[in-house]
Amino acid sequence: MSLNKISILSTRLLDDEFVRDAEAKDVLVDALPFIQTEPISSTDLQKKIREALAMPTTIVFTSSSAVEAVAPEVGDKKIERKIFCIGHSTKQSVAKIFGERSIAAVADNANELARAILSASITRAIFFCGDQRRDELPGQLKQNNIEVTEIVVYKTILTPRKIEKKYDGILFFSPSAVKSFFQINQLNDEVVLFAIGSTTAGEIKKISKNKIVVSDVPNRETLLNKVISYFEMNPIHH
Secondary structure (H helix, E strand, O other), X not given: OOOOOEEEEEOOOOOHHHHHHHHHOOEEEEEOXXXXXXXXXXXXXXXXXXXXXXXXXXXXXXXXXXXXXXHHHOOOOOOOOEEEEEOHHHHHHHHHHHXXXXXXXXXXXXXXXXXXXXXXXXXXEEEEEEOOOOOHHHHHHHHOOOEEEEEEEEEEEEOOOOOOOOOOEEEEOOHHHHHHHHHHOOOOOOOEEEEOOHHHHHHHHHXXXXXXXXXXXXXXXXXXXXXXHHHHHOOOOO
């Protein structure tokens, strides 16, 4: 690692342990959230979620926020469920709420998850999602004659803030955070942008021409290792 410390902005909050691990490797991380998620609360929605969960059906999650929004309605009933999800944090949430055995497949992005669902010969699925959900996954499933019932269980609120400090790199964990950040911020060309996955990277490409580095696996630890290895190979001279 270069003797110069690397200054990074994370556009979501991180565990203290994660930040300490980074600092031990000369990567100084500021963590500021650029989005908030809120569960949608209504008696009609609660009823709809309970009815969906009461069936031994295939369930799809693409974010841990959706899992957490559904969690209060899960209850103690041991109903057989086959759950497909995207990303490490979503998998962890599913395992915690539904149990490890319920997980049928985990993928790194929407295209991979669609392939996993199609290979499982499923005819219908319930997709618990947010109000900013992307079209790729439900679109591919519907094109392949899978009946998809979408239930919006949380909303995403953009919380843009102006950044005055100069950073060597910025971490993005969702397309929504990318939109929020670039609403009121511009970057110098040398700032490196790190994306948790290909979908987030695709959103960055729409807005910025800065260099993008994509995590090999969509989880925070892998992304941090990607940051460290990148700056080891490309040291910054302040």
